[in-house]
Amino acid sequence: MPVVLENLGKRFGDGAPVLDDVNATIGKGEFVALLGASGCGKSTLLNIMAGLEVPTSGALEVPSDGAAFMFQDAALFPWLTARENIELALQLRGVGKAERRIKANELLELVHLAGAGDKRPHELSGGMRQRVALARSLAQDRQLLLMDEPFAALDAITRDLLHDELERIWKETGRTIVFVTHNVREAVRLGQRVLLLSSRPGRVVQEWNVTEEHRTDAGLAGQLTGVITARLREEIRRHAK
Amino acid sequence: MRNNSSPVADTPEATETPVSAGSTGGHNSAGSTGGHEETRKVHAALTRSSTGSADLRELESGLDSLQSDAVRKARVDWSRILLPVAAVVVLIIIWQAYVSLGLKRRDLVPGPLDVAGQFGTLWAEGALQEAVWTSLQRGLVGFLISVAIATPIGLLLAQVAPLRRAFGPLISGLQVLPSVAWVPAAIIWFGLTDATVYFVVFMGAIPSIINGLISGVDQIPPQYRSVGTVLGASRLQMAVQIVLPAALPGYLGGLKQGWAFSWRSLMAAEIIAVGGTIGFGLGSMLNQGRDLADMTIVMSAILLILAVGILIELLVFGPIEKRLLQRRGLLAGSTR
Numbered sequence: 001m002p003v004v005l006e007n008l009g010k011r012f013g014d015g016a017p018v019l020d021d022v023n024a025t026i027g028k029g030e031f032v033a034l035l036g037a038s039g040c041g042k043s044t045l046l047n048i049m050a051g052l053e054v055p056t057s058g059a060l061e062v063p064s065d066g067a068a069f070m071f072q073d074a075a076l077f078p079w080l081t082a083r084e085n086i087e088l089a090l091q092l093r094g095v096g097k098a099e100r101r102i103k104a105n106e107l108l109e110l111v112h113l114a115g116a117g118d119k120r121p122h123e124l125s126g127g128m129r130q131r132v133a134l135a136r137s138l139a140q141d142r143q144l145l146l147m148d149e150p151f152a153a154l155d156a157i158t159r160d161l162l163h164d165e166l167e168r169i170w171k172e173t174g175r176t177i178v179f180v181t182h183n184v185r186e187a188v189r190l191g192q193r194v195l196l197l198s199s200r201p202g203r204v205v206q207e208w209n210v211t212e213e214h215r216t217d218a219g220l221a222g223q224l225t226g227v228i229t230a231r232l233r234e235e236i237r238r239h240a241k
Numbered sequence: 242m243r244n245n246s247s248p249v250a251d252t253p254e255a256t257e258t259p260v261s262a263g264s265t266g267g268h269n270s271a272g273s274t275g276g277h278e279e280t281r282k283v284h285a286a287l288t289r290s291s292t293g294s295a296d297l298r299e300l301e302s303g304l305d306s307l308q309s310d311a312v313r314k315a316r317v318d319w320s321r322i323l324l325p326v327a328a329v330v331v332l333i334i335i336w337q338a339y340v341s342l343g344l345k346r347r348d349l350v351p352g353p354l355d356v357a358g359q360f361g362t363l364w365a366e367g368a369l370q371e372a373v374w375t376s377l378q379r380g381l382v383g384f385l386i387s388v389a390i391a392t393p394i395g396l397l398l399a400q401v402a403p404l405r406r407a408f409g410p411l412i413s414g415l416q417v418l419p420s421v422a423w424v425p426a427a428i429i430w431f432g433l434t435d436a437t438v439y440f441v442v443f444m445g446a447i448p449s450i451i452n453g454l455i456s457g458v459d460q461i462p463p464q465y466r467s468v469g470t471v472l473g474a475s476r477l478q479m480a481v482q483i484v485l486p487a488a489l490p491g492y493l494g495g496l497k498q499g500w501a502f503s504w505r506s507l508m509a510a511e512i513i514a515v516g517g518t519i520g521f522g523l524g525s526m527l528n529q530g531r532d533l534a535d536m537t538i539v540m541s542a543i544l545l546i547l548a549v550g551i552l553i554e555l556l557v558f559g560p561i562e563k564r565l566l567q568r569r570g571l572l573a574g575s576t577r
Contacts, residue, residue: 050471069471075464078569079486088482092472112301122570125308127301140472158304164289164297189287214288221287 002028002144002176003049008058009201010044018044020201022058026178028143031170033191034180035228037236041202042180046146049178068140070147074129076121082132083108083117089139107135110169127158131165138173147179151186163189184229188214188221194228198235206231351537356544359537368526373545376507376522379435380549383442384503388496391447395454395495399488400480405455412448412455420445420506424513433517438510445506446499453495457488489565497558501550508546523549 003026010019018041026032036042047053049062050069076085086104095103108117111131121129130150137145151159167190170177181187187194191210198205208228214221333353340352347355363369398405398412423444427437461484469483485492511524519525523546530538566572 052467052470066473067471071464071468073464075468077465077468077483077487079489089472092469092474092478092482112298113305116305120568120570123309125305127308128305136472158308161297161300161304165301167289168294168297185287216288218288225287 002026002063003178004059004061005045005049006059006061008045008048008055008060010041010048010053010055010057017056017201019048019055020203022197022203024195024204026176028176029174031177031190031192032179033187033194034178034197035184035187035194035232036182036197036202037199037232038182040197040199042182042197043148045197045202046148046178046180049144050146063142063144065142067144067146068137068142070133070137070145070150072149072152074121074126074133076129076132076136078121081118081120082113082124082128085121085132086136086139089136093140103139104135107139108132110138110172111135111165125158126154127162130154130162134166134169138169138175143176145175145177147177149180149182152181152183159186166190184225184232188225188228196228196231196235199239205235348536351540355537356540359535359541363526363538363541368521369541369545371521372523372526372542373549375520376511376524376546377549379438379522380442380500380504380507383439383507384446384500386439387443387446387450387499387503390443391450391499392454394447395451395492396458396480396485398451399455399458400476400484409455412451415444415448416452419509420502421509421513424510427510428514433514433519435519437514438507438519441506441510442503445502449502450495450499453498454488454492457491457495458484460491461487490569490571493558493562493565497554497562500553500558504546504550504553 003024005022005024008019008022009017011017022045024032034042034045044053046069048055048060050067051062052069076082077088080088083101083104086107087100090100090103105114105117108114111134113128113131113135116124116128116132121132124132133150137147151162154162163186166177169175179187179190181190188210194208194210195204196206196208197203208224210221210224214224337353340347340350351359360369398408420441423441424437427440431437431440465483465487466479469479474483507522508524508527511519511522512528515525515528523542527539527542527546530536530542563572
């Protein structure tokens with residue numbers, strides 16, 4: 001099991017706990033969607049898995065080589081071209097100069113951006129930037145890929161395409177993916193398993209399996225989306241005063 | 242069926258597709274808008290929307306070209322050259338007109354032609370070339386050494402919090418202190434030598450370059466560091482490969498100011514410290530004009546000091562800054 005979370009808790013200073021008693025296991029090669037309303041600590045949980053923050057209680061097991069991370073905005077370095085951004089990730093991993101170039105081109109090809117390698121981030125559209133960011137996180141070559149609402153800022157058309165794209169790349173590379181989102185449809189579209197996180201404190205309250213039938217039968221997928229949405233709204237309603 | 246229609250239907254961006262049993266919703270965009278009792282409305286994005294890798298590649302490349310700007314061709318913009326030249330010509334005409342009115346004695350306020358004549362004389366003597374060359378050489382050498390000293394110090398202060406807390410206020414104070422204040426001390430320590438001039442230049446340029454670099458580092462979006470951490474950058478790699486390039490626009494601002502301070506400090510030092518082994522620079526020329534009470538020499542020296550400043554900006558900093566900002570997509574909409 002690449003990721004095991006046991007009774008994980010996190011609070012900032014003396015405030016109320018952001019995460020409380022989070023339990024989950026994520027298998028190798030699995031695609032898990034982490035779903036929750038705003039302020040449920042999804043991003044905090046992801047940051048803890050990435051090692052950017054430390055939990056205040058509980059135990060956590062992640063691959064020893066760490067995780068690749070993809071942010072909500074592409075966070076590409078504006079002084080580097082698309083290819084150089086990917087090469088930097090390879091360089092910081094210790095890949096030699098000649099090999100970097102070849103690998104970066106392969107990754108650009110993988111995200112269908114072979115022709116845009118010499119463009120700078122500001123010359124790319126939002127969707128292209130996210131694909132470069134995806135290629136960069138794949139350049140890290142970690143088994144575990146953490147994604148923090150990577151498509152939230154994109155337009156609907158681009159997002160739909162990137163869902164297909166991500167699914168394809170996941171199947172080609174066999175990565176373990178934890179995908180944080182507040183979008184039920186996105187969670188059902190992408191995840192093999194959807195974990196619903198409650199809000200304040202964040203805790204895994206329910207999970208659903210998404211089968212291959214859901215990928216092709218829109219009716220079935222719609223039904224599941226409805227069930228999950230109802231449960232999510234119930235969770236939100238709890239906070240009404 | 243209440244369950245699956247309600248969460249989907251009230252989202253404005255949802256593209257609803259009527260789906261009959263067994264069909265794959267994503268591609269079914271036929272215009273039969275509901276009506277049928279068995280039809281369930283489902284969001285198109287719930288299932289795969291492309292038919293395969295080739296189709297996906299084509300769709301993406303279509304979308305990419307729709308969303309990218311067409312490349313605009315850069316043309317030589319003559320107004321960039323003609324407008325500043327016109328501004329100078331207008332100022333000279335005003336100057337000449339004022340002198341022609343004869344309100345002041347001609348030796349106190351010489352006209353453009355008198356100054357141009359003095360320029361010719363100084364050129365023929367070789368004094369003009371010598372002064373410009375001496376000052377420019379000192380200014381550039383002093384500036385470059387300042388950059389070499391200030392950059393590591395600035396990076397260290399920006400990255401190590403206790404150091405910054407300790408020395409930050411002192412450096413800011415040094416930037417405010419006019420570097421001319423160091424001239425007497427420098428003369429006492431180093432005598433009338435080049436060392437005096439360089440010392441004053443360093444004291445002028447180094448604090449402002451350090452401060453420019455620090456403020457450049459302060460303005461880096463925090464996410465760049467997160468990315469660096471996630472990518473596994475060491476402390477040194479973070480400083481050299483992420484922090485320094487990210488801070489470059491602010492650093493360049495510091496360099497510009499550092500150059501301005503070294504040039505000013507140099508002139509001040511040259512005016513005050515004359516003689517000894519200190520050569521003949523533009524400041525010395527200015528001072529000589531005062532001693533001779535020759536306003537045309539004074540004006541010539543002032544204009545030369547100004548001209549060097551403008552040329553360095555136009556030929557060195559301007560193009561570097563423009564290129565730097567353009568590559569990062571930061572120049573759109575500016576009046577540059």
